[in-house]
Amino acid sequence: METIEIRQALNRSELDQVFDICAEVFPEDRPFFQERIDYDCTYALETTHLAFVDGIFAATVQVFPYMMRWGSIALKVGGIGSVATLPKYRNRGLAQQLMRRQSDYMKVNGYDLSMLLTGRNSFYEQVGWCTIPEEPWVADASLLRADSLESYRIRFFEEADLDQVSQIYAASNLQAVASMVRSIAYWKGQLAWKAVKSERFLVAEGTRGQLVAYLRYKIVKDNQLIIADCGYLSEAKQAAIDLLGQALAAEACTTVRAMLPSYHILNDYLSDNGARREIDREKMWKAFSLTGSFIKMVPELKRRIQKSHVKLFEQPTFLLFTIGCCEEAQLYVHEDKVEVMQVHDSLTYNFRFQFNDKEWITLLLKGFQALNREELQGSEVLNVLFPETPYVFWEVDYF
Structure with missing residues (x-):
């Protein structure tokens, strides 16, 4: 029976093997992958994960860390690249195991989102990434x-x-x-x-x-x-x-x-x-740590409330956000004060918002109007906190 090991890269020698496998799997040559890493000031060895089959290097996935603008603040994103498996080791689920391990890595290291570019959307949907269409x-x-x-x-x-x-x-x-x-x-x-x-x-x-x-x-x-x-x-x-x-x-x-x-x-x-x-579906996103992201977003949410000049929050307002089946975060809003609080079952919430993963990411990236759910109770609150926003990820930054 085969033994499969998934772990982080340990040294430059193993990273050199990553360049070799990428050059074998993809049409680009080896210098393309090596230079992308060698000249990237954000790269760290721990962001490369490897899969071994009976001790033989067989597959890899890399995370390219970067900060993205979200209004007046920045969120931490992990760009997924170099998803490569040697042909003789395919159909073992190595890439999906690596993607799950990278998800765990990003979640515990303060990442808010992950993004990748692909033509194999159904493959990545199985490990939690969502297609967010664009219209170039x-x-x-x-x-x-x-x-x-x-x-x-x-x-x-x-x-x-x-x-x-x-x-x-x-x-x-x-x-x-x-x-x-x-x-x-x-x-x-x-x-x-x-x-x-x-x-x-x-x-x-x-x-x-x-x-x-x-x-x-x-x-x-x-x-x-x-x-x-x-x-x-x-x-x-x-x-x-x-x-x-x-x-x-x-x-x-x-x-x-x-x-x-x-x-x-x-x-x-x-x-x-x-x-x-045209409709483009090559970008896929995944979100991590709802509460952690909200904590980072507080200054921008305050700015949006102040900018809106509406009087929705003259009285203390409690908002409960639920993403997917179980991840929850609570916001307390009063005038232009915003706090992220611990969820309490006994608390009476003014508004409860339930979104699936794709809806939550769309809300973050493009604003509430992009969801086409104006009938939702509390839509006026969501329009203030998540207004329509200009969105772009420039192609030159691809990984």
Whole structure:
């Protein structure tokens, strides 16, 4: 009978074996996987889990830690990558055992969410991940070439531009839920592992030579241009359109694909030029520790109550949230005071909210309106605490 062992990687030698197995299983070469780890400032050896069959290394799953914006605060997310099993060891349930072990690891280490990208949704649903559909734009590239009335100088990114670009990113994604909080070290790592090719990283200069916008894009199969990351200063919206125009002029692409936060100028530009929405189901999410996440969310919930100017909480209000069959958290709200309290069976709650895992994650990422449950008792409370929010996870941050 086979002996299966699941554990964390112990040293660089075992990590080197991970690169080998990934290069064998996936189309990318070994340096792709090694550089992604070597240049990632957030990586820690303990986030890689391995499966051994009779002492032979057979499968792996890695967690890529990052912080994502949630209004004025940040939540901890584990990006799932390098889910790889050698062909001769498949059909033993190794990958699912590894995913469960990684879930346990993230839960005890303060992660709020996990996200992965896949075309095998049913496989990951079995271990608790939920598909959260998106609606990216897809446009005919030939319809998007337009002359600009502005005077921006478009050029390739240079290393000296990094501080300005990172500041533009932070400013233009400040309210974008799910966008990654990028440190300068992370930016430098992305440049080193070439998240996009250098000739596909463009910047726009204003009249005084200062940077006002940037665009990073990829060209994938069927000559599709994917907008992987695009930011701009509020006074330079046209620069984003000009950058896309420059990219289209340089590439022989047939279509453009973009997932953008709702406030982004390219939404209107693409819509006005015949782009259509498509349904994309490749992103899957999993939530951990309802109470722990609520504790982190308190400052942002207070801000939302203050911003709403409604008088729902003039009297002390007790809210009970139940996710799935058993996970519960209690909120006490009075005026702009918010506390996470221990659940008491004897307490009378003003509102009880029951959501499945997918509904809870949708509520977090996109707001109550995305659930289409306005008939729910207490919907006015949920609209204040979880208003409709701009959402984006830029493709350049994929793992």
